[in-house]
Amino acid sequence: MKITKIISICLLVAVSGCARVQPVRQQEQKEVSIRQLEDGDYRMFVKGKPFVVKGVCYAPVPIGKSHLYNFMCDQAKPWMTDGELMQDMGINTIRLYHSGDQPAMCRQMIEDLYTNYGIYTILGHDLGFWDYPPPNYADEEFLEQVTADVLKMVEFFKDTPGILMWNLGNENNYSFDGRLNPWSSPEIEAMESFREKSEARARMYYTFVNDLALEIKKIDPNHLVSLGNGETVGLRMAADYSPDVDLLGCIVYRGKVFGNFFKEVRRKFDKPVVLTEFGCDAYNAKRDEEDQNNQALYLKSQWEDMEKNMAGGKGSGNCLGGAIFEWTDEWWKTSESDRDSWHVHDTTAGWGVGAYAFDAEAGKNMNEEWFGIIALSPELEDGLNKRTPRKAYFVLREMWTAEEDKPKEKKD
Amino acid sequence: MKRLTLRLAGAFLALMMLPAALSAQSDLTEQLREKTREYFQAHRYEDYLAWLNxxxxxxxxSEEQKLSVDYYSALAKSRYLEYLEQNEDWAKYYELYHQLDQEIIAAAEAIVxxxxxxxxxxxxxxLAWQARLREDESEAADAAFDKLSALIIDLTTTTGDLTKFRETASALSRRSRNxxxxxxFDRFTESIEESADGKESVEMLAELAAGYLDEGNTETAKTIYRHYIELAARRYPKPESLEKIKAVADRFRHKGLKPDLDAVFAEEVYTEIDGYDPGFISGRDSFRRAFNLEVTSDFNRAVQEYRNFLKTSEPGIMSAEANVRLGNIAFYEERDPEAGLVYYEKVISDYPDTIYADFCSYETGVYYQWRDQLEPAREHYNRLADGEGLYAVAARERLEEMQQEESLPSGIIRPLELLFSMEDLSSVIMSLEAIPPRALTGSEVVLSGSAQDFSAGTIQPQFNYEWFRETGTEVPETNATNFTTTYPVPGPKPVCFSIQAMDGEEVICRWPWIHLLRISVPEKQVVSQAVEFKAELLPAFDAEELDWVWKIEGPIKLFNGTREFSRVFESSGIYAGELTLLLDGAVVASRKFEFEITE
Structure with missing residues (x-):
């Protein structure tokens, strides 16, 4: 026992000594990697160069269509028009929620975006959470199906130029309390307290994600695997049961800034984080009119807060960037089952977040159909709905195309 | 006319070929102004800039004239950028603004x-400050604003004219540059401090604030009042200074039938007064302050102020209302029914002939019945059962249920169960608003509930809303988050809604207060005899604050501005009247009536 201790101390001293001259952890062999720096901050590297995810969630559903429409099969190739605009704005990453039912088309799109515009892709899989039949992470058969599907996706896309990382799950953790897409098992039902049930679900789910991450790494050691969480719900459990994911992919809507979010992630999970959704809608529910100014103001402030929490900044040093929700408006969202409404830019707010102060008085103030930094109009240009960049596009362009290595404020 | 004269003068001097630099400058300024109007109206900024060039x-x-041209050029550039911004022509705006801002700054700095x-x-x-802001140069923008405020104060104190000051303050307010x-205003206050004008210059601030308030610019008015309060406390002797400050709070506080201007700000001012003299707010003012706190849901402090009111006032009808309000807060907000019943009992014993006592008897009876303590429940219902009105009818219903050993109706029992039987509360935050919180019988009250689970992140659960107790004439639809109703009977009205949260259900209650405006005029009267006109408001309301305006039309017309009066009519006929209640000049309620005078 004593000998083990001495060896451990020697190793620790040796590692600490090295840390003065080079990063503590390295994954140099990978195309995409994360390193923890001497001061504990995290940084992403792509092909050996530092990389900040300046991303956008990409689901360019045309007016009159719904989420069932596969834009990747669109002959007008919307990603080519969008890619040019994205490149001009300084976007280097898109987040895709899924690869769709035509993986070959998706692969072509990812490759086109990378080859023509240098844009990488975060490719997601919701682990069956939003599919029918509903998910059950306590059911072995269901887990096997999902595992097979995810590994098939990784196998198919892993060599596609432009892949940045795999994002597993999309707010699946909101099911732990049984309110959203509830799932259970006799073992869970036998538990008495609400808390026990919730923790059991978290344990099962995060263990599954960890197993999946390990399987992915066997097939594809070149790309990162992220845990796709909603907010910080269940994160402490994730630290125990998903230790092998590379990073957290988190969806966060907290208004102008992220408050204690990055600190909380440090404390509970201590892995770097990419915000897989953040942003502000361009509709003012209080004044009942479009509001590009507040959208731009909030996005600017959010990005400044993220920068503060990146490596070398004053904050927690665990932010690797993020993907703005979202590129274009989606006109179908308010009434998914009403086809006529997909042609109408609906102004009904679906949920409320008081931290978006400019229209918080309205109660429900998040207008799902107005989150785009690009507005769509029914008028067609080259077979696509005309795209009009909102103010936020230009404000972020100024931030994202500014000198790459501008000196950051040092930590106190 | 002035413009014409100047132009004529300019033209004349030019004809005479006199080197009159001053007139030439005036002429050019006038020409620039006219061109500015013309081009700005048509939004032809680029053309105007070319012309100026x-x-x-x-x-x-002359050099002086060149600087004038430079100013108008800077103005046009600034307006052009604003125009592009307003029209959301972002591509053009972001193409131009860096260059134009640099030019604006250079020109403005040369002029200054x-x-x-x-x-x-x-x-x-x-203009220079605005350009710095657009450029996001925070330090340079701060320095530019420092310079701007120094110049404005300098100009205002030199000329004694507030116009430029007001103009700038309004522009800042419009842009939310608080x-x-x-x-x-800090700087302005400092400059007043340094001046020897005494109270006059302090009142100048109050006048400025009142002007903004009248325009509906509450935020700017509040900013100025804060400075006014600071100065008034120093320049006026006590208690005059505190009266002045209280008058500010009174302008903003909640007054029941009239929506408040800003109840939170009113409390901020009351707190300021506490700092100068903790005992100054007392008596009726304490009631007003407590009510103001209650509508902002600051129940702990509302309780303190109602108690302060009871301690510092003579017993009267307002004391009954204060006790009912204390009882309701204990009952519904603090969820301490035993404490609530103590207040209710006090009202029943000290003010037995009021509607407050009826309300308290009934609520106490319901509570005991829910607890299966049938004897005290029966006792409280029996107190009401022989009478008339809503509470008598309801009390008889409850007695009958007990007689037949039936349980309380679910609309009554459910909120009580949810309020007093649940132990754990979840992360759901609920609120219920009654607008107005005080209304007359028959007038509309909007009740709105809201619930939000702050632990749920982006995916909020779908809550089911259920409404209970006294929802008035309307039966709200299932899951309605709000509805509009009226109440035919006066008194406090407990309204509750519940939602299904993740670990059970939650309930919240509020009580709009409904007042009856009773007009007492004989329907028939004969000529040459005095007709008595009387009005009263039930339950007690801060009636002293109201203006009572009677308007009567018929064979003759008359107006009266008192609550009660008598009049002899010499002409027979049908008369139509209307009583209007005004608060701070605003109509808060009115009722029509008719009477006949016969020979």
Whole structure:
């Protein structure tokens, strides 16, 4: 026992000594990697160069269509028009929620975006959470199906130029309390307290994600695997049961800034984080009119807060960037089952977040159909709905195309 | 006319070929103003800039004239950028703004460095500050604003004219630049401090604030009042200073039938008064302050103030209301029914003949019945059962249920169960608003509930809303988050809604207060005899604050501005009347009536 201790101390001293001259952890062999720096901050590297995810969630559903429409099969190739605009704005990453039912088309799109515009892709899989039949992470058969599907996706896309990382799950953790897409098992039902049930679900789910991450790494050691969480719900459990994911992919809507979010992630999970959704809608529910100014103001402030929490900044040093929700408006969202409404830019707010102060008085103030930094109009240009960049596009362009290595404020 | 005279004068001097630099300058300024109007109205900024550019190159322009041209050029650039912004032409805006801002700053700085303080200098500095803001150069913008505020104060104190000051303050307010607005007023306050004008200059601030308030610009008014309060406390002797400050709070506080201007700000001012003299707010003012706190849901402090009111006032009808309110807060907000019943019992014993006592008897009876303590429940219902009105009818219903050993109806029992039987509360935050919180019988009250689970992140659960107790004439639809109703009977009205949360259900209650405006005029009366006109408001309301305006039309017309009066009519006929209640000049309620005078 004593000998083990001495060896451990020697190793620790040796590692600490090295840390003065080079990063503590390295994954140099990978195309995409994360390193923890001497001061504990995290940084992403792509092909050996530092990389900040300046991303956008990409689901360019045309007016009159719904989420069932596969834009990747669109002959007008919307990603080519969008890619040019994205490149001009300084976007280097898109987040895709899924690869769709035509993986070959998706692969072509990812490759086109990378080859023509240098844009990488975060490719997601919701682990069956939003599919029918509903998910059950306590059911072995269901887990096997999902595992097979995810590994098939990784196998198919892993060599596609432009892949940045795999994002597993999309707010699946909101099911732990049984309110959203509830799932259970006799073992869970036998538990008495609400808390026990919730923790059991978290344990099962995060263990599954960890197993999946390990399987992915066997097939594809070149790309990162992220845990796709909603907010910080269940994160402490994730630290125990998903230790092998590379990073957290988190969806966060907290208004102008992220408050204690990055600190909380440090404390509970201590892995770097990419915000897989953040942003502000361009509709003012209080004044009942479009509001590009507040959208731009909030996005600017959010990005400044993220920068503060990146490596070398004053904050927690665990932010690797993020993907703005979202590129274009989606006109179908308010009434998914009403086809006529997909042609109408609906102004009904679906949920409320008081931290978006400019229209918080309205109660429900998040207008799902107005989150785009690009507005769509029914008028067609080259077979696509005309795209009009909102103010936020230009404000972020100024931030994202500014000198790459501008000196950051040092930590106190 | 003035413009014409100047132009004629300019033309005349030019004809005479006199080297009158001053007139030439005036003429040019006038010409620039006219061109500015013309081009700005048509939004032809680029054309205007080209014209100014041509003018600037003319050889015979003096240096002073060149600077004038530069100012208008900077103004046009600034307006052009604003126009592009308003029209959301972002592509053009982001293409141009860096260059235009640099030009604006250079021109403005040259003007400020060359001229003594004037409107033009202040306006130029304002443009420079705006450009710095657009460029996001925070330190340079701060420095530009420092300079701007110094120039404005200098101009205002030199000329004694507030126009430029007001103009700038309004512009800051419109742009929600509250930090800068505060700095400007800080500096202005400092300059008043240094002046020997005494109370007059302090009142200038109050006048300025009142002006903004009248325009509906509450935020700017509040900023100015904060400075006014600070100065009034120092320049007026006590208690005059505190009366002055209280008058500010009274303007903003909640007054029941009239929506408040800003109840939170009113409390901020009351707190300020506490700092100068903790005992100054007492008696009726304590009731007003407590009510103001109650509508902002600051129940702990509302309780303190109602108690303060009871301690510092003579017992009266307002004391009954204060006790009912204390009982309701204990019952529904603090969820301490035993404490609530103590207040209710006090009302029943001390004010037995009021509607407050009826309300308290009934609520106490319901509570005991829910607890299966049938004897005290029966006792409280029996107190009401022989009478008339809503509470008598309801009490008889409850007695009958007990007789037949039936349980309380679910609309009554459910909120009580949810309020007093649940232990754990989840992360759901609920609120219920009654607008107005005080209304007359028959007038509309909007009840709105809201619930939000702050632990749920982006995916909020779908809550099911259920409404209970006294929802008035309307039966709200299932899951309605709000509805509009009326109440035919006066008194406090407990309204509750519940939602299904993740670990059970939650309930919240509020009580709109409904008042009856009773007009007492004989339906028939004969000529030459005095007709008595009387009105009263039930339950007690801060009636002293109301203006009672009677308007009567018929064979003769008359107006009266008192609550009660008598009049002899010499002409027979049908008369139509209307009683209007006003608060601070605003109509808060009115009722019509008719009577006949016969021979």
């Amino acid at each position: 041509g003018l600037r190159k003319e050889k015979d322009l 460095a060359t001229y003594p303080v004037s409107d033009l200098v202040v306006d130029s500095q304002y 930090a800068e607005l505060n700095v400007l």
